[in-house]
Amino acid sequence: MGLREDKKDRTRTQLLEAGLDLIHKRGFEATTVADIAAAVGVSPRTLLRYFPTKEDVIVSWVQDGMTIIREELEERLKSEPPVVALLASARAMLAVFEEKSRFFLAIETAIRSNRSISARKEQMIAELIDEVARILASPDRPCRLPGVVAYTVSGTVFALIRATISSWVEGREGMSLPDIFDQAATVVHFETNGTE
Template identity: 45%
Template structure:
C-alpha cells in the first residue's frame, strides 16, 4: 500500500499542506495580498522550505494544472496511431478530465479551486498560459511523431495551437458561468470542441498528400480519399 518510505510520504504531505494553505489564503485575501511567509506559516514550515518545494509563488497555485499537462501528454501518446491529430488531442483531454473525476473528491475540489483562482488572477492566468505554451512544444513534437512529419512543420504547430486555444476558450467560458462541478466544465469543453469541429474542413489536420499548390479551385478535393475508413 505504501511503497514510498516515510520520508517521501512526509514530503508529499507538506507539499499538499503548502498547496492547501496557499489556495486558502489566496481565496481569502487575494493572490498578491498574501506573502509566502504567510503561506509557510500556515503550513508550518519555514519560508525557505517553501521555495524548496515551489520555485516561485506562482508555482504553488499552478502546480495542479501543470500536473494535468503531464497527464495530457501521456494520454495523447496512448491514443491509437491512426487517429487524426485533433481528434486524438480531444480524446486525450477527455481522458485527463476522466482521470480527475475518478480520483478523490477532495482532489477535484482542490483542482476547481485552483482553476477559479487562476481565472480571476491576471498574474496567475498569464503564468498558466506560459506553461501551457511550454507544454505546447511537447504536444507538437508528439503530433509530429504521430503524423510522421518534421517537428518544424507548420501543420503540427497549427493543429496544437488551435487545440490549446479551443481548450482555453472553453475553460474561460466555463468559469464565467459556473465552476462548481466538473460536469459543467466538460460540457463547455465539448461545446467548444464541437464548434471547432463544425468550423473546420474535414481532414484539415492531416498533411494533404496532394498539396493544392494554390487557388480557390481544387479545395473540394481534400479529404475525399482515404479518411473514410479509419
C-alpha cells in the same frame, strides 16, 4: 514509492492546498510564504524547497494539468490517430479538473487575479502547444501529422481548452468541463484520420 517520497508528496499537497485556500480567502498579494508555511506547520524555508516562489504554488497546478495531457497523449498515440488522441487527452485533463472542481476554480480565479501569474500560465501553455505539435509531427511515430497541421491542431485544441475553462469559471454553461469542451469542439471540423 518509498516512505520518504510519500511524506514529501503529502507535504507538497498540503502546501498547495493551504496556499490555495489562503489565496482564495485573502487574495494573492495579501498571502505570504510565511502564512502558507504556518498553515501546514512547516518553516518558510521548507515551503521554498518545494516552491521557489509564491507564484509557483499556483502555477505548479498548471504544470500538473499539462503533465496529464502530455502523459495521456503519449499513451493514446500508441493506439489512436493523433487528433483523436489529443482530443481525448484534453478531455482526460478536463475530467480531472471536474473531479476537483472547487480546487481548480480557486486556482483559475487566483491566476486571473494576478497579471504575472496569468502571463506565466500563458507562456507555459504556448510552450506546451509547441511541444504537443512536435509530438504529433514526430517522424518517429508511425501515425504522424505534417508539421503545419500538427501546430494548427495543437493550437486549436488548446484554444478550445482555454474557452472551455473560461466558460466554466464564469459559470455560463452549467455543464461538465468535458461536455463544455465537446460542445466547443463541434464548431471545428477535425480530420481525425489524416496522417502522412
